[in-house]
Amino acid sequence: MTDLAKDLAKDPTQVSENFTQSLYTDEDGSRSLFTRVKDSFKRQELVETEGIDLDTYSMTDYQRTNYLLAKQPYQKNLSQRHLTMIAIGGTLGTGLFIGIGWSLASGPGNLLIGFLLTGLAIFCVVQCAAELSCQYPVSGSFASHVSRFVDPSWGFTVTTNYCLAWSISFPSELIGCAMTIGYWDSSVNPVVWVIIFWLFIMALNLFGVRGFAETEYVLSIFKILAIIIFLIIGVVLICGGGPNSNGYIGTKYWHDPGSFKAPVFKSLCNTFVSAAFSFGGTELVVLTAAESRKVESISRAAKGTFWRVIVFYVSTVVVIGCLVPYTDERLLGGDTSEDIAASPFVIALANTGKFGERVSNFMNAVILIAVLSVCNSCVYAASRVIQSLGASGQLPSICGYVDRKGRPLFGILVVGLFGFLPFIVASNKVSEVFDWLFALCSISSMFIWFSICYSYLRYRWALKKQNRSADEIAYKSMLGIWGAYLGLLLSALLIVGEIYVSLFPLGESPSAEAFFKYCLSIPIMIAVYIGHKSYTGNWKSFVIPLSGIDLDTGLSHSDVEIMKHELEIQRVKLASKPLYYRIFRFWC
Incomplete structure (x- = not known):
């Protein structure tokens, strides 16, 4: 008889207790892996993080909120290499690889101008957000800064729209993953792939911020290499090289059929939609401020936005404009993120004959990597914003739950629930449902960019009003305050341009459906703003007085x-x- 059998015969209860205890401790008495994993999901309290019990009751509600957002128990695991790669390639997704096909149909000249204007705007925005985040590395980053420097109701509107945009993108990108796999094997039900990718992305985020960052680091390298390879091949083709070449192409398609599709102004405004979608998420690197080892890393990473705009967007737009005429009917499929045949990358290389037949596999793999990366970013960004709303008291306190490994568990859970949306809508209505879901936050990116620049200006104005020196700023924007004015102006112009093409669609008759598919977020944002103002009863002022802005709490x-x-x-x-x-x- 074994020792275990003898023990069971003597005292079964004691054996059960010993077995349970063995799960929680190792032989030397230390906590076992099971115990450490279980305990890691327990809530991390602020007192444990600080080591002291600070009396926050002497603060005003405004100051207490700023303090709590600055002291959230995130783990600072992000290094310079993580942030640099996230800034340069973290959000290179379907907006670039497929979405610009729809805008190219407006003419390569319009596409280039549209991307230049949007790229300049986002560069200004990221510089503004980086300065504020280096100065105040708080939970929620720029979303929280709007509440701090402008108005809590305005900040709540910005934050909820930003969260909704990422949360809605998550199920859509999961469908994109399944459809991309279906290009190789259509025999498997797409639902199976949605489940597999959902589990994969959720598991990555349960590894904490390091899991997100390492994944983005690797995926971004692949995306950057893919674009560089395409640019090299594109230049060769433009110069007349490559298989089945018809000779030197140059700027042939910029002259015939032309650079601008009539009407020129409306076609230009039409490019703003996909440009905003392509650049959307560029500000994600600034959201990592509360989890970065050194706040100055954010400033350096934000400079990568310039190179991303010039190399990966402007250069790509120029090359594609030279290889694909805007009259190519295949481009008009670019409004759907799952149709790789509509990608200008695929169209450009497919025109090379047998070489082009093989490129679809390559581009499909690149698009799968891009979509996976966006899925990862969706869960990360939305969960952090939800956590900041809970920590600031604008959502129930459970939303602010951060465990001992620095994971905003409740936020991750909420975003994960959005991932189930593909299962609850009829299969033949998925595209229509998601069109209207995206309409809820269609113009919100530009509104968020505008708000970031405005909150930056309010911060600088408050410094001046309170007789504080700009020398207090640790890491200043490359463009300074004038960059904020330019970003504010360009963001406003982009908003006006999108409203214009929503009222008067290119090539279509004006309709309420066309307008709300692009601008439904406007009445939604107004309703959220009024609702928050009514709930808080704060109708006395629409912005925080400059003299009353808190410039001290949460400084880096x-x-x-x-x-x-x-x-x-x-x-x-x-x-x-x-x-x-x-x-x-x-x-x-």
């Missing part, structure tokens, strides 16, 4: 003089470097 540096001294040391050290290195550090 505790001593201004020490911060100035450290920055001066960095400047002296940089000045001693060669010219090429100083230029590199200015832009990177």
